[in-house]
Amino acid sequence: MKYVTITASSYEEAKRKAENEYGKNVRIHSRRDYSVGGGLFSKKKSRCELTLYLPERSERAQNEKSDEESIKEFEKEAQTPDPTTISLKERLDTEIYRGKFDESAIEKGRRISNALGITGELEKEILSSLTPDLNIPEHYAKRLLSLVRIERNEQIHPKHFLVLLGATGSGKTTSSFKIGSVYKKEGFRVAILSLDYYRVGAFEQSKEFSSALSIPIENVSSEDEFMLMMEKYHYFDLVIVDTMGLSPRDTELNLKLGGMLSTMDRENSHFSLVVSSSTKVEDLMLQYRRYEEFNIDSVTPTKLDETESIGSVLSFSYQTKLPLLFVTNGQKVPEDIAFASTPTILEYLNGLEMNMKRSEGQVRK
Ligand SMILES: Nc1nc2c(ncn2[C@@H]2O[C@H](COP(=O)(O)OP(=O)(O)OP(=O)(O)O)[C@@H](O)[C@H]2O)c(=O)[nH]1
Ligand SMILES: [Mg+2]
Numbered sequence: 001m002k003y004v005t006i007t008a009s010s011y012e013e014a015k016r017k018a019e020n021e022y023g024k025n026v027r028i029h030s031r032r033d034y035s036v037g038g039g040l041f042s043k044k045k046s047r048c049e050l051t052l053y054l055p056e057r058s059e060r061a062q063n064e065k066s067d068e069e070s071i072k073e074f075e076k077e078a079q080t081p082d083p084t085t086i087s088l089k090e091r092l093d094t095e096i097y098r099g100k101f102d103e104s105a106i107e108k109g110r111r112i113s114n115a116l117g118i119t120g121e122l123e124k125e126i127l128s129s130l131t132p133d134l135n136i137p138e139h140y141a142k143r144l145l146s147l148v149r150i151e152r153n154e155q156i157h158p159k160h161f162l163v164l165l166g167a168t169g170s171g172k173t174t175s176s177f178k179i180g181s182v183y184k185k186e187g188f189r190v191a192i193l194s195l196d197y198y199r200v201g202a203f204e205q206s207k208e209f210s211s212a213l214s215i216p217i218e219n220v221s222s223e224d225e226f227m228l229m230m231e232k233y234h235y236f237d238l239v240i241v242d243t244m245g246l247s248p249r250d251t252e253l254n255l256k257l258g259g260m261l262s263t264m265d266r267e268n269s270h271f272s273l274v275v276s277s278s279t280k281v282e283d284l285m286l287q288y289r290r291y292e293e294f295n296i297d298s299v300t301p302t303k304l305d306e307t308e309s310i311g312s313v314l315s316f317s318y319q320t321k322l323p324l325l326f327v328t329n330g331q332k333v334p335e336d337i338a339f340a341s342t343p344t345i346l347e348y349l350n351g352l353e354m355n356m357k358r359s360e361g362q363v364r365k
Contacts, residue, residue: 003029004052011048018052029053044132108136116349117311119281122147122318141349145342148314149323151298155339158183159270161230161239163261164300165291166274168245171302173202174333175274176242177209179326181334184215188237192217193229195260196244206242209333226260246290261294272298272325275316277348278307284316298322304329305336310348 006021008014011031018026029051035044109130113123126143130136162179164172173196180190192210194217196202203219210217216233220226233239243261246254273296275284288296299322301313310327317324327344330336338344 004054005049006052007047007049009045009047011050014048014050018050022052022054027053105130105132105134105136109140112137112140113311116309117315118144119312119315120319122315125318141346144314144349145345147318148342148345149317149321150340150342151323151325154270154298154325158188158238159268160237161241161264161269163241163243163264163269163271163294164274165243165271165294165296166245166300167276167287167290170245170274170276171328172245172274173206173242174209174331175300175302175326175328175337176240177206177213177215178328178334178337180215180238180240181213182326182337182339183238184213189235190215190238190240191233191236192240192242193226193233194219194242195221195226195257196242213334220260223260223263227263230264258293266295270297270325271295272300273322274300274302275313276303276306277301277310277313277327278303279312281312281315281319284312285319288316288320288322296320296322298325300324300326300328301340302328304348307348310345314345 004022006014006018008017011033015028018028031051032049033046034049035046106127109127110123113119113126118126122144125147126140129143130139164176164179166172173194176192180192184190192206192215194203194206196206196219206217209215218229218232220229230239241261241264243257244253246257271294273288273291275287279287299313299317299320301310301324304310304327313324316322324340324345326337327340327348328337
């Protein structure tokens with residue numbers, strides 16, 4: 001018996017060389033994957049070294065069948081599994097093992113994720129695209145931005161009704177006036193219907209915004225009134241519906257909100273979930289589940305000025321497949337709002353140094 005080694009740029013190439021040289025039934029004893037080069041001016045090259053076991057002629061004849069079997073067995077072990085049948089994490093681990101990624105690239109990526117608060121599926125998707133030859137922060141940012149979904153169509157051509165839902169204090173009322181002003185400036189006729197009737201003082205505050213911004217507001221407390229008001233503002237371009245925060249305890253109130261919203265023409269309505277940006281992903285998911293039955297269409301993150309990074313909202317948006325509609329970044333009504341956009345998001349990816357041009361369209365301060 002005899003051992004020889006064959007080296008090539010990939011396993012497949014090495015195996016092909018071995019078979020050309022020693023015949024189809026060549027027996028692979030072991031395999032080693034490694035990289036060479038990778039200095040300042042050259043990329044790393046991957047190599048695969050196969051050690052072959054060459055039986056003596058007589059032994060080879062006897063073992064012909066078992067050679068074939070052992071090759072098959074080896075191949076089963078050595079090949080990367082079918083990517084469609086394994087999880088992202090397994091694929092990443094396997095590809096690190098095979099030398100396609102090096103661990104330092106992934107480690108750098110993980111550090112960026114931690115700094116930005118990017119987690120879950122979004123993080124895995126970004127990390128799986130990192131290779132050592134890339135400028136990691138720049139590639140991270142580009143990949144991240146390419147995965148963020150933005151509700152452009154609704155921004156430009158809003159449906160007749162825009163319903164703002166979300167936890168108590170998330171910023172629904174202030175956002176409804178901010179959004180109303182954005183479209184009013186574009187020449188839209190805008191009205192607000194407030195379903196926040198039950199709280200003392202809530203409507204008074206809204207009335208003040210209403211007269212300051214010349215956006216009519218109506219207080220609605222029953223399904224009949226709601227239908228009447230939808231009819232009254234039928235000829236307006238945009239009717240924003242400001243709702244009360246669902247209460248985990250007050251089921252009667254929740255049913256009432258559900259009842260009123262169920263009277264809406266869903267085809268002409270867009271439902272956006274208003275969330276505070278400083279909320280953890282797990283808590284955002286809880287909020288989402290509470291409102292899931294309403295078939296939410298988008299997410300509007302608020303209070304960007306109060307958070308270090310927009311990461312948890314982006315992870316949430318990716319996980320739930322909810323595109324971003326607006327973002328708000330301050331208490332000033334109507335100024336502190338912008339359409340969600342790539343430049344706006346870039347502005348809030350603190351800690352990420354990028355060679356990316358920050359273009360116009362940032363959140364107005
Ligand atoms: N810093 C900051 N504060 C905000 C922002 N948006 C809203 N707020 C503040 O958050 C508080 C709650 O805002 P509201 O608009 O009343 O929230 P809401 O969702 O209507 O609250 P409920 O009606 O009680 O459910 C107010 O003090 C707002 O000024 C923002 O973008 N940044
Ligand atoms: Mg409110």
